[in-house]
Amino acid sequence: RYHRIALLPGDGIGQDVIAEGVQTLNLLASLAGDFRLETQSFDWSCEYYLQHGRMMPPEALNTLREFDAIYFGAVGFPTVPDHVSLHGMLLPIRQEFDLYVNLRPIRLLPGLEGPLRGRTTADVNFVCVRENTEGEYARSGGRIQVGTPQEVATQTAIFTRQGTERIIRYAFELARREGRHKVTSATKSNALQYSMVFWDEVYSAVAAEYPDITADKWHVDALAARFVTHPQTLDVVVSSNLFGDILTDLGGALQGSLGLPPSGNIHPVAETRRGPSLFEPVHGSAPDIAGKGIANPIGGIWSGQIMLEYLGEREAATQLMRAIEAVTAAREVLTPDLGGRATTVEVGKAIRTALRKL
Amino acid sequence: RYHRIALLPGDGIGQDVIAEGVQTLNLLASLAGDFRLETQSFDWSCEYYLQHGRMMPPEALNTLREFDAIYFGAVGFPTVPDHVSLHGMLLPIRQEFDLYVNLRPIRLLPGLEGPLRGRTTADVNFVCVRENTEGEYARSGGRIQVGTPQEVATQTAIFTRQGTERIIRYAFELARREGRHKVTSATKSNALQYSMVFWDEVYSAVAAEYPDITADKWHVDALAARFVTHPQTLDVVVSSNLFGDILTDLGGALQGSLGLPPSGNIHPVAETRRGPSLFEPVHGSAPDIAGKGIANPIGGIWSGQIMLEYLGEREAATQLMRAIEAVTAAREVLTPDLGGRATTVEVGKAIRTALRKL
Ligand SMILES: CC(C)[C@H](C(=O)O)[C@@H](O)C(=O)O
Ligand SMILES: CC(C)[C@H](C(=O)O)[C@@H](O)C(=O)O
Numbered sequence: 001r002y003h004r005i006a007l008l009p010g011d012g013i014g015q016d017v018i019a020e021g022v023q024t025l026n027l028l029a030s031l032a033g034d035f036r037l038e039t040q041s042f043d044w045s046c047e048y049y050l051q052h053g054r055m056m057p058p059e060a061l062n063t064l065r066e067f068d069a070i071y072f073g074a075v076g077f078p079t080v081p082d083h084v085s086l087h088g089m090l091l092p093i094r095q096e097f098d099l100y101v102n103l104r105p106i107r108l109l110p111g112l113e114g115p116l117r118g119r120t121t122a123d124v125n126f127v128c129v130r131e132n133t134e135g136e137y138a139r140s141g142g143r144i145q146v147g148t149p150q151e152v153a154t155q156t157a158i159f160t161r162q163g164t165e166r167i168i169r170y171a172f173e174l175a176r177r178e179g180r181h182k183v184t185s186a187t188k189s190n191a192l193q194y195s196m197v198f199w200d201e202v203y204s205a206v207a208a209e210y211p212d213i214t215a216d217k218w219h220v221d222a223l224a225a226r227f228v229t230h231p232q233t234l235d236v237v238v239s240s241n242l243f244g245d246i247l248t249d250l251g252g253a254l255q256g257s258l259g260l261p262p263s264g265n266i267h268p269v270a271e272t273r274r275g276p277s278l279f280e281p282v283h284g285s286a287p288d289i290a291g292k293g294i295a296n297p298i299g300g301i302w303s304g305q306i307m308l309e310y311l312g313e314r315e316a317a318t319q320l321m322r323a324i325e326a327v328t329a330a331r332e333v334l335t336p337d338l339g340g341r342a343t344t345v346e347v348g349k350a351i352r353t354a355l356r357k358l
Numbered sequence: 359r360y361h362r363i364a365l366l367p368g369d370g371i372g373q374d375v376i377a378e379g380v381q382t383l384n385l386l387a388s389l390a391g392d393f394r395l396e397t398q399s400f401d402w403s404c405e406y407y408l409q410h411g412r413m414m415p416p417e418a419l420n421t422l423r424e425f426d427a428i429y430f431g432a433v434g435f436p437t438v439p440d441h442v443s444l445h446g447m448l449l450p451i452r453q454e455f456d457l458y459v460n461l462r463p464i465r466l467l468p469g470l471e472g473p474l475r476g477r478t479t480a481d482v483n484f485v486c487v488r489e490n491t492e493g494e495y496a497r498s499g500g501r502i503q504v505g506t507p508q509e510v511a512t513q514t515a516i517f518t519r520q521g522t523e524r525i526i527r528y529a530f531e532l533a534r535r536e537g538r539h540k541v542t543s544a545t546k547s548n549a550l551q552y553s554m555v556f557w558d559e560v561y562s563a564v565a566a567e568y569p570d571i572t573a574d575k576w577h578v579d580a581l582a583a584r585f586v587t588h589p590q591t592l593d594v595v596v597s598s599n600l601f602g603d604i605l606t607d608l609g610g611a612l613q614g615s616l617g618l619p620p621s622g623n624i625h626p627v628a629e630t631r632r633g634p635s636l637f638e639p640v641h642g643s644a645p646d647i648a649g650k651g652i653a654n655p656i657g658g659i660w661s662g663q664i665m666l667e668y669l670g671e672r673e674a675a676t677q678l679m680r681a682i683e684a685v686t687a688a689r690e691v692l693t694p695d696l697g698g699r700a701t702t703v704e705v706g707k708a709i710r711t712a713l714r715k716l
Binding site: 091193226250 | 440441444449471472473474475476494495497498499500501503506507508509510511512513514515516517518519520546547548549550551552553554555556557578579580582583584585586587600603604605606607608610611612616
């Protein structure tokens with residue numbers, strides 16, 4: 001089996017972690033012997049922007065469309081405004097390719113301490129499923145009387161039934177597939193009486209089709225609190241785009257370092273696919289440590305693991321997760337964000353050594 | 359000095375905690391000798407709703423307008439939908455009386471352990487200032503093709519310059535008044551390009567008027583993570599209505615029990631006041647423990663403390679805070695939510711005993 005992967009390492013530590021990820025995935029392929037990755041790298045980034053006045057060339061999306069998956073590092077540069085780097089690259093890819101699932105496992109890896117007192121990997125182990133194409137990110141709104149005391153700004157969230165139903169359904173399907181027992185919905189229907197009352201109605205309707213899965217819901221404020229007070233009660237969390245953005249960063253924080261959380265931006269239905277899915281660590285380009293060789297590569301490598309699952313390479317994906325966990329459990333080779341002294345490359349190598357030993 | 363206080367204990371444990379709060383405030387008044395509280399109690403609640411078909415009588419808001427402050431317990435009953443109890447009572451009071459500041463101190467009280475590993479009262483001690491009348495809670499939006507596959511729901515956030523400026527200004531004034539050095543704004547201007555870009559502009563403009571206060575900002579997702587990973591870096595946090603709703607519940611969770619966080623819903627400017635400000639614990643009516651006499655009264659009593667400050671009784675407020683802290687520091691009289699065995703009344707008494715000893 002061949003998988004064509006577009007590499008978009010981007011800026012700063014994005015480059016370091018994708019380099020480790022690619023080596024690790026290639027090793028997996030050669031150990032497995034029955035699949036191969038064909039990679040092509042693109043230098044689209046803020047650095048590219050500073051030279052060419054845009055984050056990606058005009059034909060970029062068409063170029064990417066030919067690939068099976070995109071392996072993305074991070075974009076962002078102190079001198080390039082955030083909205084340029086994001087709206088010029090990541091957000092258009094999510095929306096053009098209709099990558100409606102933002103998948104973010106939240107797991108405290110074995111051997112690591114998170115910020116929560118007395119919590120271990122047994123307590124913090126759930127999956128966040130975030131809507132990724134509509135809702136609060138609809139880019140709808142306006143401003144009048146700009147700059148005057150009379151100014152008014154509006155921002156409109158747009159929820160469609162199709163968009164809401166498919167993300168909620170994905171959460172229940174994922175629960176079944178992974179043998180998880182509960183789906184929790186983030187709502188705020190006590191205050192947002194159009195969007196979230198609608199969300200709740202769709203949620204109830206879909207939940208009724210999955211009698212084998214417990215369905216509960218919490219207002220997003222209470223749910224954020226529960227991430228901290230009752231993480232062990234969470235299994236699969238489904239949410240709108242903005243709520244998921246907040247909850248998954250919070251969840252990421254529970255993992256002990258921002259260098260750890262991975263993500264997939266996925267269109268899971270083959271028939272309606274408009275382009276490749278995209279896999280990226282949750283962390284940014286981290287200009288403060290860029291070039292120092294000490295970025296934690298686990299978030300990037302773990303994102304590669306989610307990519308393998310998406311590509312159907314289940315067994316390789318399972319192996320890779322085991323290798324990552326073996327390295328954190330051993331606590332011998334960890335980057336400074338986890339209290340260790342290892343470099344990015346050393347952690348990458350340790351994971352590959354662990355893979356060879358499995 | 360006389361202060362006329364409307365008591366709205368509401369449902370469930372709201373009644374228990376307000377009872378302790380009133381006794382404690384009355385003791386403070388008699389110890390101080392130079393102010394008195396005149397209280398009048400109203401039974402508006404879900405129970406009232408079940409009898410009369412509405413949460414409050416039609417003239418309720420006019421009745422309340424005569425008071426200097428409202429001391430509120432909690433509303434909510436298993437058989438009454440949330441949106442009825444909230445939109446029938448709390449939200450109309452906030453909006454009719456233009457209580458645009460939702461003030462929520464986040465402090466890990468001495469002696470208590472929160473959920474964060476190794477954090478003490480020295481690390482978790484900041485104030486959240488939440489906009490409370492507009493923004494995402496504007497009740498604007500709609501639904502078409504209801505119940506069909508073509509359904510679309512929208513929800514529009516509305517931000518005015520006046521509304522945005524006054525809440526941000528309040529945060530900076532509070533920082534000055536309380537000798538705090540930094541204000542942190544919650545934004546999401548990288549995705550919400552009308553409302554939050556506008557918010558950021560107003561924030562920069564107001565911040566420039568306070569060169570003595572450090573002003574920083576974080577996207578709300580990253581800020582939620584920082585509540586958990588870097589609470590010690592927070593001093594005053596200012597946010598929109600919805601972001602503040604989420605962040606303050608999260609902050610409340612850091613305090614170790616939902617029974618602790620207090621709040622004020624305040625219109626701070628005497629000239630433009632349209633009614634009394636309202637003070638309430640963040641917790642709800644807690645039907646599961648209602649009537650058992652074990653609710654933690656600290657959130658309610660602490661809300662009374664914020665009310666005293668608002669009424670200008672600074673010294674009494676300071677005393678009350680000391681008494682609450684003396685009780686938690688001693689760890690002898692705590693309700694079950696904090697691992698103790700004391701009743702609501704016993705904790706109330708312990709705080710009053712501490713007051714007498716100050
Ligand atoms: C950078 C930003 C636009 C983005 C988002 O809000 O989706 C990021 O926070 C994320 O979660 O991927
Ligand atoms: C009950 C609900 C409408 C309310 C809010 O969202 O404002 C509550 O969560 C709060 O924070 O006071």
